Amino acid sequence: MTIHPAVTPSSTPVAQTIIDCDVHPKLTSVDDLKPFLSKRWQAHLATYGLRYRMGYQDGNPYPKAAPASSRRDTWPANGGLPGSDVGMLRDQLLDLYNMEFGIMNPLWPTGQGVLGDDYSAALCRASNQWQLDLYNEPEPRLKCSICVPYENAALARAEIEHFAGDGRFAQVLLLSRTAELLGQRRYWPIFEAAEAANLPVGIHVFGYSGQAITPTGWPSYYMEEMTEHAPSAQAMLTSMIFEGLFERFPGTRIVLLEAGLAWIPALGWRLDRLWARMRDEVPHVTRPPSEYLKQHLWVATQPMEEPENKRHLVDIIDWIGHDRVVFSSDYPHWDFDDPRHSLPPHIDAKLKRAILYDNAAALYGTAR
Numbered sequence: 001m002t003i004h005p006a007v008t009p010s011s012t013p014v015a016q017t018i019i020d021c022d023v024h025p026k027l028t029s030v031d032d033l034k035p036f037l038s039k040r041w042q043a044h045l046a047t048y049g050l051r052y053r054m055g056y057q058d059g060n061p062y063p064k065a066a067p068a069s070s071r072r073d074t075w076p077a078n079g080g081l082p083g084s085d086v087g088m089l090r091d092q093l094l095d096l097y098n099m100e101f102g103i104m105n106p107l108w109p110t111g112q113g114v115l116g117d118d119y120s121a122a123l124c125r126a127s128n129q130w131q132l133d134l135y136n137e138p139e140p141r142l143k144c145s146i147c148v149p150y151e152n153a154a155l156a157r158a159e160i161e162h163f164a165g166d167g168r169f170a171q172v173l174l175l176s177r178t179a180e181l182l183g184q185r186r187y188w189p190i191f192e193a194a195e196a197a198n199l200p201v202g203i204h205v206f207g208y209s210g211q212a213i214t215p216t217g218w219p220s221y222y223m224e225e226m227t228e229h230a231p232s233a234q235a236m237l238t239s240m241i242f243e244g245l246f247e248r249f250p251g252t253r254i255v256l257l258e259a260g261l262a263w264i265p266a267l268g269w270r271l272d273r274l275w276a277r278m279r280d281e282v283p284h285v286t287r288p289p290s291e292y293l294k295q296h297l298w299v300a301t302q303p304m305e306e307p308e309n310k311r312h313l314v315d316i317i318d319w320i321g322h323d324r325v326v327f328s329s330d331y332p333h334w335d336f337d338d339p340r341h342s343l344p345p346h347i348d349a350k351l352k353r354a355i356l357y358d359n360a361a362a363l364y365g366t367a368r
Contacts, residue, residue: 016353018339019360020102021300022204022257022328023093023142025135026068026083030109036126036133044119051115053179053210066334074332082332086138093331094141097339100357101141102331103170103364104131105204105257110147112175113208120149124159128169136168143364145173145202153189160190164197170364171200171255176232177207183239191249200253200298200363203236205229233259234267237293241271244284246292253363255298257328262305265319268293294321298363300328301355302337310344314351322351326360 027033030050034042068075070082074092083089094102111123124147131144146163148156163169172194180186182203194201212218214228233256239245246252268290275282275289299320307313317325329337343352 014096014098014340016098016339016356018097018099018327018356019364020093020097020099020329020331020339021202021255021326021360021364022302023089023102023104023331024083024333025089025104025106025131025142026081026332027106027109027130028080028084033109033123033126033130036129037122041119041122041126045123050109050123052113052208053115054208069334070332071334071336086135086142089135089142089331090139093329094139097329099141100361101143101170102329103143103145103202104135105145105173105202106131106147107175107204107206112147112150112173113178114149117149117152117155120151121155121159124149125162128159128163132168140168143170144168145171146199147173148190150174150187150190151179153187157189157193160193160197160199164193164199169199171202172197174201174203175207176203176205176229176236176259177209177211177213179209181239181243182236183241183243183245185243188245188248191245191252195249195251198251200255202255202257203233204257205232205259229259230263234263237267237297238271238289240296241289241292242282242285244282246296247284247286252296253298254296255300255326255363257300258302258330259299260303260305261299261301261320261325262307262313262316264293264297264299265316268319294324298324298326298359300326301342302328302330303335304337304342310346313344314347317351322354323359323362325355326363327356 030045034045037045068081074082074088076085076088078085093099106127110127111120114120114123127147128144135142136144146160146169148159150156160172172190174182191201213225219225219228271289275285279285327339329339339356343355
């Protein structure tokens with residue numbers, strides 16, 4: 001967390017215009033989606049609730065010291081949850097940090113990963129309309145993400161096509177823990193539709209795979225879950241490269257949210273070495289894997305590893321690409337990154353501006 005305790009927010013205005021790629025709106029209750037559901041699905045929700053491929057669905061996986069995983073000052077006075085009050089979101093984020101826009105990534109409950117394909121699709125449509133009506137309409141700087149029922153790619157494609165061309169939506173949103181690795185062909189219609197709609201695909205960590213979140217079982221502690229996001233993302237990107245996803249859909253733009261970034265060069269080095277030795281196994285992969293990473297991957301800053309020698313972070317960004325790192329605050333969550341302090345001070349002004357604004361402006365140009 002990089003909130004500076006000695007800084008009074010109102011006394012330190014931000015001159016640099018910023019684009020925030022990871023803002024979390026929040027339902028006060030799943031019942032908030034009812035106005036956007038048909039009578040059939042309202043009754044289904046009331047009778048059966050939400051069911052996933054895994055247990056622990058009603059528990060809170062976040063630290064008990066940070067209820068709802070959020071900053072204490074983001075709890076609305078009206079009793080809602082952090083992220084549910086548009087006025088507070090405007091004051092504490094968009095206005096305070098001089099943001100041109102922020103991209104909303106609703107995490108739960110949106111319908112993504114819910115069992116029952118048609119039910120999942122209905123909930124995703126409700127979540128998309130909820131973003132439009134309750135957030136984008138009163139505050140157009142809050143751009144929506146298209147939530148899709150990703151375990152049924154045909155229905156997910158239909159949801160993307162429904163909102164294609166609507167500039168209020170900035171990207172397609174997936175979660176990283178899907179039932180199978182996201183490079184598998186069963187998911188390709190999602191990327192095909194996103195490419196056709198000229199939309200990036202934001203992939204946020206978490207999800208409902210139905211499997212343990214590490215390759216060898218369930219962890220005991222919250223910190224273990226937080227560090228597992230990086231290896232999960234590595235497996236996902238490796239799958240995308242070697243299954244040939246980027247060859248098949250060359251316009252694909254992946255925005256990786258909340259998985260860190262320092263591991264990306266090491267992944268590229270290892271995959272390049274393997275590909276050089278065994279490329280005959282994957283003749284459809286025509287270039288070194290690192291080239292696919294550098295061409296198709298954008299990565300959001302929060303959380304960003306903090307090496308002892310801060311200049312090592314610049315070396316990492318040099319490898320990833322100065323035009324491939326975008327700022328994310330993770331508002332209103334407990335590990336929120338304040339854009340005034342989250343980047344190392346020795347990053348030069350040009351790179352800082354690129355991360356805080358230019359890269360996202362180019363990536364999400366159609367949503368501006």
